[in-house]
Amino acid sequence: MIRLKELRTRKGLTQAKLAKLLKCSNNTISRYELGEREPSFDTLKELAILFETSTSYLLGETDDSSPPQKENASAIITDAEALRTYFRSKKGRDPTPEEFLRIDDFVETFIKGFDK
Numbered sequence: 001m002i003r004l005k006e007l008r009t010r011k012g013l014t015q016a017k018l019a020k021l022l023k024c025s026n027n028t029i030s031r032y033e034l035g036e037r038e039p040s041f042d043t044l045k046e047l048a049i050l051f052e053t054s055t056s057y058l059l060g061e062t063d064d065s066s067p068p069q070k071e072n073a074s075a076i077i078t079d080a081e082a083l084r085t086y087f088r089s090k091k092g093r094d095p096t097p098e099e100f101l102r103i104d105d106f107v108e109t110f111i112k113g114f115d116k
Contacts, residue, residue: 001032001033001035001038001039001047001058001059001060002035002058002059002060003057003058003060004029004032004033004047004058005033007047007051007053007058008029008033008051011050011051015029015030015033021046021050022043022046022047024043044058044059048067052067053065053066053067054066054067
């Protein structure tokens with residue numbers, strides 16, 4: 001992925017932290033950045049949300065880095081019931097405690113991006 005390393009470093013993330021957020025290995029992140037491996041569609045969507053951009057920008061298909069839609073991030077982040085509803089719509093069930101922890105890690109990194 002052409003722009004992953006640039007976006008990751010701009011957000012202040014190490015490969016290890018990004019790997020933890022995506023529940024993959026550091027090696028996987030390295031291979032994405034070197035273009036040796038492509039992420040799944042779901043991972044690509046997670047990256048686009050995390051870096052507040054489009055999947056097309058991540059893949060180098062466009063130079064427009066703006067996300068396709070701007071949503072009110074604070075409302076989504078602070079409302080646990082909205083997270084449950086979203087998860088149910090995608091997975092058909094409530095998130096497990098481990099998945100909620102993953103959401104917490106994602107939200108923490110997302111908020112830190114606004115503090116810079």
